[in-house]
Amino acid sequence: GENVEQHPSTLSVQEGDSAVIKCTYSDSASNYFPWYKQELGKGPQLIIDIRSNVGEKKDQRIAVTLNKTAKHFSLHITETQPEDSAVYFCAARRMNTGFQKLVFGTGTRLLVSP
Amino acid sequence: NAGVTQTPKFQVLKTGQSMTLQCAQDMNHEYMSWYRQDPGMGLRLIHYSVGAGITDQGEVPNGYNVSRSTTEDFPLRLLSAAPSQTSVYFCASSYSRSGGAGNEQFFGPGTRLTVL
Numbered sequence: 001g002e003n004v005e006q007h008p009s010t011l012s013v014q015e016g017d018s019a020v021i022k023c024t025y026s027d028s029a030s031n032y033f034p035w036y037k038q039e040l041g042k043g044p045q046l047i048i049d050i051r052s053n054v055g056e057k058k059d060q061r062i063a064v065t066l067n068k069t070a071k072h073f074s075l076h077i078t079e080t081q082p083e084d085s086a087v088y089f090c091a092a093r094r095m096n097t098g099f100q101k102l103v104f105g106t107g108t109r110l111l112v113s114p
Numbered sequence: 115n116a117g118v119t120q121t122p123k124f125q126v127l128k129t130g131q132s133m134t135l136q137c138a139q140d141m142n143h144e145y146m147s148w149y150r151q152d153p154g155m156g157l158r159l160i161h162y163s164v165g166a167g168i169t170d171q172g173e174v175p176n177g178y179n180v181s182r183s184t185t186e187d188f189p190l191r192l193l194s195a196a197p198s199q200t201s202v203y204f205c206a207s208s209y210s211r212s213g214g215a216g217n218e219q220f221f222g223p224g225t226r227l228t229v230l
Contacts, residue, residue: 009154034218043118043204043221044157089156098164098211099145099219100172104156 002027006105023090118222137205146188
């Protein structure tokens with residue numbers, strides 16, 4: 001089955017800096033890669049996703065890149081703000097399977113200091 | 115819409131006690147699921163349901179039961195609580211179980227359970 005590894009486990013940056021979180025996956029057939037943000041005391045929330053037919057996707061200050069050959073994908077946050085502080089999870093699955101096959105990474109705690 | 119609601123927010127049990135974690139959604143979603151979140155282990159699927167009357171096991175189902183008598187509700191039952199079940203539990207729902215444009219999972223705020 002799929003296995004997703006996520007690094008780093010914690011990341012501290014200064015406000016305005018960029019932050020990068022990396023994930024690797026094991027199942028070469030996986031083709032859907034969402035990212036979730038979990039704020040303190042809340043459930044995870046989908047912030048961006050990418051499918052394997054594209055190499056990069058952007059949404060304002062957030063971007064995700066995918067390298068299918070190396071089987072890794074990354075979340076990039078530019079111009080970080082204190083409200084970006086949260087735990088971020090990556091995940092992977094095959095698009096022709098359901099959410100029950102979604103495998104999550106172990107999470108990255110991002111701290112943005114003013 | 116209230117979205118996905120979970121009760122209680124916090125619970126402390128003694129080993130061997132039973133309890134039910136409640137989950138409800140008001141979005142008429144077919145698919146509902148339960149996850150547990152443990153430090154350093156991400157989210158792991160316990161049970162899921164693709165519609166009223168239909169449930170199935172996820173990755174870590176042992177010690178938990180579920181039922182889905184209505185579209186809105188998906189309770190999780192701990193039959194005989196064990197310290198290993200100390201965790202944060204999240205309920206999630208989506209329009210259908212298949213991902214795709216416009217179909218995402220919405221998570222509830224979680225229940226923090228401690229078993230002594």
